Amino acid sequence: MADEKKLTTRAEDFSAWYNELVLRAELADYAPVRGCMVIRPNGYGIWERMQQTLDQMFKDTGHKNAYFPLFIPQSFLQKEAQHVEGFAPETAVVTHGGGKELEEPLIVRPTSETIIYSMFAKWVQSYRDLPVLMNQWANVVRWEMRTRLFLRTLEFLWQEGHTAHASHDEAEEETRKMLGVYRDFMEGWMAMPVVTGQKTESEKFAGALRTYSCEAMMQDNKALQAGTSHNLGQNFAKAFDLKFQSESGAMEYAWNTSWGVSTRMVGGLVMTHSDDKGLVCPPRLAPLELVIVPIYRTDEERSRVLEGANRLKRSLDDWERRAPGRMRGENDARDGMKPGAKYYHWELRGVPLRMELGPRDIEKGQCVIVRRDTGEKASVNLLAIGEEVHERLIVMQDDMLIAARERREKHxxxxxxxxxxxxxxxxxxxxxxxxxxxxxxxxxxxxxxxxxxxxxxxxxxxxxxxxxxxxxxxxxxxxxxxxxxxxxx
RNA sequence: CGAGAUGUAGCUCAGCCGGUAGAGCACUCGCUUCGGGAGCGAGGAGUCGCACGUUCGAAUCGUGCCAUCUCGACCA
Structure with missing residues (x-):
């Protein structure tokens, strides 16, 4: 059945479309545990690019990575009243270890404020030790009732930044700064426009003074909270006795911030750009930026075209404006699969550019380049192919953000x-x-x-x-x- | 946790009137193909979600359980 090959369309059933797309583009699969998923290489590749980019942005703003334990003593969670109220219902609790019941149950972290600020308390004595600017890449567990691939799973991957400052204003500035970093990333890399703003009292993070968020519009016109940044005030500092001696000699509680984005962004990426043919991935985050599909009939053509395809691949790999091997391309030389089948294959997986290379192209010293987002085709001379490809990737990246912003404003x-x-x-x-x-x-x-x-x-x-x-x-x-x-x- | 649906080959499903397990697609091999999802031939593939029961005999009937998905209450 030809229909089996097609996705459910967005118009028919947006939710079914999303699920099918994630599974069939091999971004993720359901794991044997309820509410958990396996992030497959196609999906993890996107996450890795998100990680690399954000990690650099965090470092550029002065943060350093660290790692804190997965397990949190139950009593820690209970030290901040709002925090425990917010998170206790959705925690996983470890009661046994090594065959014995534990004296104190351990919480599998739903977030790490408690354990991190308990450690900060140990490390900070003086205003000279401030600010502390840390980040960790980790997995967290929240026992959700209802789950959806990438958007809400029991376990997910994220990054949580945690900082300590000497004053409220400095913490507030940090909170806003990191929200801005998120926005830059979401718009510049994900091509996903966001509205930034403050959460209401009822929607703010449990234990925060104020929460700010980035809100993106999905293609079904629903909002996705894609990132949050919290000014925690002195709430956790007081709960964990995180104090410092100020310049004037007085003992004061530190001011904390925390901020995070998660693998949920991958779901946001899918629902922002993709179409009824499959994933559409913005070039900057695409694990594979382009794919070459060789076209041939006879054995003679086959060897000639494959040789041309390899040469094309090498010229892209060696293109001087990117470090060697940095153009992320693949030559799809699979035999016994027709070109058309390959087109569908890569369209489903969201590869930004497809380069078709056949005998006629070789003769003319050109190839056909097709954009995934618009379907626009062009014959391009092979002499300056690196430049041509690079240029198209940049234009496509920009066009995707513009298109997404126009769609949002329209709705x-x-x-x-x-x-x-x-x-x-x-x-x-x-x-x-x-x-x-x-x-x-x-x-x-x-x-x-x-x-x-x-x-x-x-x-x-x-x-x-x-x-x-x-x-x-x-x-x-x-x-x-x-x-x-x-x-x- | 409430409601609904579904569990049979890798996938989509048929078989359900109890009597030796099926199809299409995918996969493997061979030949022919290749500018938008190829064709033919051969082949491999399943403790029918689990347990108990009824029966000479259960994928099929009964009871219980489990899992997953979808929809609601809670959430990045």
Missing amino acids: SVRHAISYDDFKSLMDGEGAFVYAGWCGSAECEAKVKEETKATIRCLPDEEFRSADTPTKCLRCGKASTEEALWARAY
Whole structure:
């Protein structure tokens, strides 16, 4: 059946489309444990590129990597009231080790604030020891009820930055700075535009003073929280006695921040760009930037074309503007598979550029380059092929961000909207709705109950509307804040 | 944790009126093919989710369990 080869389309069933795509593009597979997944090489390759990029960005902003234990004493989690309330329900607990019951159960980390700040307390004495700027790449476990590949699994991979500062303002600056780093990464590398802003009290991190987030719009017009940055105030410092002696000689509690992004971003990447043919991956994060598909009939053509394909591959590998071997390409010389089948194969897997090389191309000293995102084809001379490919990858990267931003704006509502219209919009195609909010948790909760939409964030200045909304979306009273409302993952 | 669905070959599923396990695709080998999912021939492949029961005999009937997926309450 030809239909078996096609994905369920986004229009038919967005959720089914996503699941099928992740499985068939071999990004991940279901593991034998409920709610857990195996990240396969195609998916892990994307994660590795995300890691490498972010890791460098963290180092460029002065952070150093470290590693803290997977197990956290249960009593640690309980030291910060809000924190334990938020995380206790979703923790995995180890009660036995080496065949014996443990004296104190160990929590498998859902996040590492407690254990990290307990150690910071040991290392920090003076204001001269501050700031402490650390990051760790780790796995964490949160016992979720309902899971989805990449978007929500019991165990996931992430990065958690943890810092300690001498003042509130310095911690706040760090919190905002790292949110900016996330935004730069998401837009510049993932080609995924985000709205940054502050979380409401009810949505903020358990134990934080303030939480900021990056919110991206998926193709079903739902929001995905793609990264968070928290100003933890002195909450954890007080819980773990993280104190320092200030310049004036007084003992003061340190100010902490934490910030993280996870493998969830891979899911966001998929839902931002991909189409009914499969994954569309922005070039900068693509493990494979291009694939060469040789085309031939006879044995004579075969040897001639394969030789040309190898030569092409080498010229890309050796292209002077990138370090040797840095152009990430593959020559798909598999025999017994027709070119068309190879096209579908690589389209499903999201390779940005396909280069078709046949006898006619060889004669003319050219090849056909096809862009994955637009399907646009061009015949390109082989003499300056490195330049041509490089240029196309850059343009494609930029175009993808522009397209995603246009899509988001098209589905954003910035005019006054009645609550009834809002409800039907959320039940229908969905949107990012910028509307007023009276500031009460009651209205926020009611809207969630009645429409399943939540305040994703109180957007930062640059995302706010030209005409500031004056009334609360639900109660109609005077608005104190402009809020971004949407259904979310 | 509530509701629904599904567990048979690597994948999608048929078989269910109990009586020796099937198809398509994929895979292996051979030949012919190759500018958008190739054709023919041969071949390999399954403790029918698990347990117990009914029966001369269970993929098929009964009971229980388990797992996964989807949808709801909680969340990066």
